Amino acid sequence: MNDQIVEVNISEWDTPSTQEQLITDLESGKVIHFTNLEFPISEIEQKYFTSEIRDKKSRNISLSVSGDIKGVVKNNEAESNLTKMLVRYRNHSHLLVNSILPCYKDHLHLAQTSFRPNQIVTRNQSWRADDKRLHVDAFPSRPNYGERILRVFINVNPHNVPRVWRIGEPFEAIVERFLCDTKPYSAWQAKILNAFDITKSLRSKYDHLMLQLHDSMKRNLSYQSNCPQITVEFPTGSVWICFSDQTSHAAMSGQFMMEQTFHLPTANQYNPNTSPLAILSRHMGRQLI
Numbered sequence: 001m002n003d004q005i006v007e008v009n010i011s012e013w014d015t016p017s018t019q020e021q022l023i024t025d026l027e028s029g030k031v032i033h034f035t036n037l038e039f040p041i042s043e044i045e046q047k048y049f050t051s052e053i054r055d056k057k058s059r060n061i062s063l064s065v066s067g068d069i070k071g072v073v074k075n076n077e078a079e080s081n082l083t084k085m086l087v088r089y090r091n092h093s094h095l096l097v098n099s100i101l102p103c104y105k106d107h108l109h110l111a112q113t114s115f116r117p118n119q120i121v122t123r124n125q126s127w128r129a130d131d132k133r134l135h136v137d138a139f140p141s142r143p144n145y146g147e148r149i150l151r152v153f154i155n156v157n158p159h160n161v162p163r164v165w166r167i168g169e170p171f172e173a174i175v176e177r178f179l180c181d182t183k184p185y186s187a188w189q190a191k192i193l194n195a196f197d198i199t200k201s202l203r204s205k206y207d208h209l210m211l212q213l214h215d216s217m218k219r220n221l222s223y224q225s226n227c228p229q230i231t232v233e234f235p236t237g238s239v240w241i242c243f244s245d246q247t248s249h250a251a252m253s254g255q256f257m258m259e260q261t262f263h264l265p266t267a268n269q270y271n272p273n274t275s276p277l278a279i280l281s282r283h284m285g286r287q288l289i
Ligand code: SIN
Pocket: 116, 131, 163, 244, 249, 250, 251, 257
């Protein structure tokens, strides 16, 4: 299991050196941990490193692709300074991904950037929303038709508190374990969800299966404790990336993290056969989108 995480010690975000093994590891669902990248936070930005900065109605502070910030308690100065910090992080993440994964460059779709100032351990959530349980990312309202979810995380805790994750077994093993429990897809249910705007577009067979895997994993407490897994500490300053729709992950403790999401069409992977869509289609013996 320890090989589910790979350490890389490059010191520049923009390192034009294609490491083929890193690409294979990432596309096979491993987490790539950059131990030596720097992301200075200014003194002004440090002022906002308090859980009070988050509007309690929002789960996180997030910056949309068009640059709108949401989730900050009403304070123009905080909004403007946090926007600058998130834009800087977005640009750094983009440089990193473009330099280590050059074939993705023209195909990546930029998605949201988030700042997560909440303490993980004290967060109280329903089992389905609880990211302390191992899961693969799948979102009920946002069907993605197999498009990949690539995320760049950084621990920016000012007090050197690590972000602690669990990383679970490979996607193929999750499919083998849970696919037999999934409920059949219902085309009329997908239409109703879409008609009532519960989903942003029609939920595909692929999206249905991914949600079922997400829920089956989180619901099963004995799986949560007993499945093959490792616990990893990401110290302050760590940057790590993974395909979060493929890598089984759970955030156990820590506070103050940023995350940049990118989407990538499966066809533009180095090896599209490793994608959740390809793996699920092989297991189901049919097309899912
Ligand atoms: C998640 O993506 O499930 C949570 C990651 C984190 O907050 O560290």
